[in-house]
Amino acid sequence: MDDTGYPCPACGAPADLNTGCTGCRRAPDPAAAEVVRLGREVARLGPEVERARQTYVELAGRLAATSRRRAELAAIVRAGVAASVPVHPAPLPVSGPPGGSGAPAESTAPGAAETSTRTVQGLLFVLGGLLLGTAAVVFTAVAWAAVGVGGRALILAAVTALVLAVPLLAVRRGLRGTAETFAAVGLLLVVLDGYAAWSVDLAGVTGWPGSRYAALVGGASAAVAAAYGRWSRLTGPWFAALLAAQPVLPLLAVEARPGPGGWALVLLGVALLDLAVLVALRDGGRPARLTGRVPDP
8 A cells, every 4th residue: 555644735634635734734745746656666766776787797707717718719709820830030131233223222321401592592592671661661760860851862772773773683683582572572662752851851842741752652652663563574563553543543533532423433543443454455465474484575
């Protein structure tokens, strides 16, 4: 017979799940009913857990015994295989006759060159260029405060010309990557020369409107880059020229203070200029120059 009795949580009198409390006549309590049900579940699961534990212990013992037996038999098999394999002495190397046609050895001779001559040449040229550029920067920084406006202009012009001369020598030696790098630095110095001229008021340029002077610097930089690219047959200067020419028209239009329609026309002019350059390069055989190659005859 199932135990359905429990103490009443209200008055403490005996209660039953079927009739409720015998003292206060309260109906059967749901929580007490759940406690009784869970107690029955615990009583039912206890024997099952014990049976499962015994089964686990039995299977674990069988697994350990099987693994141990397998290891013993595997050791016996390995010992038998090792005893049945004959031991052969290592063959002595046989030297071929002098002048024989044997296969060449794969190993390289001691002292062989690890890098090519062109790689070493390019590395030394890059290091020399970096040292030269560092020396120019240090000299410019030290001498900048000790000379007048004319001396500063000469220093900037000399440094720019020196950097732009390096790619011409590099191209002759086949160091195209080094030439492109120094050309980019030199063309950047051209733009910085314009800024330096403004900062020291060279030839009274600070009296000009800033937008007009910036347009002049951009146009001059684009012209120098295009001429340098045509002369050196490098690729980078052509892109630098096209990039420097982009803000020229908008900067020239700043003084006129155009409205939205005027700015639309200015930007349309820039787009048409870019399109004209693209068409000229495509139809006039200039892509070969843009890529730094001479067109085939």
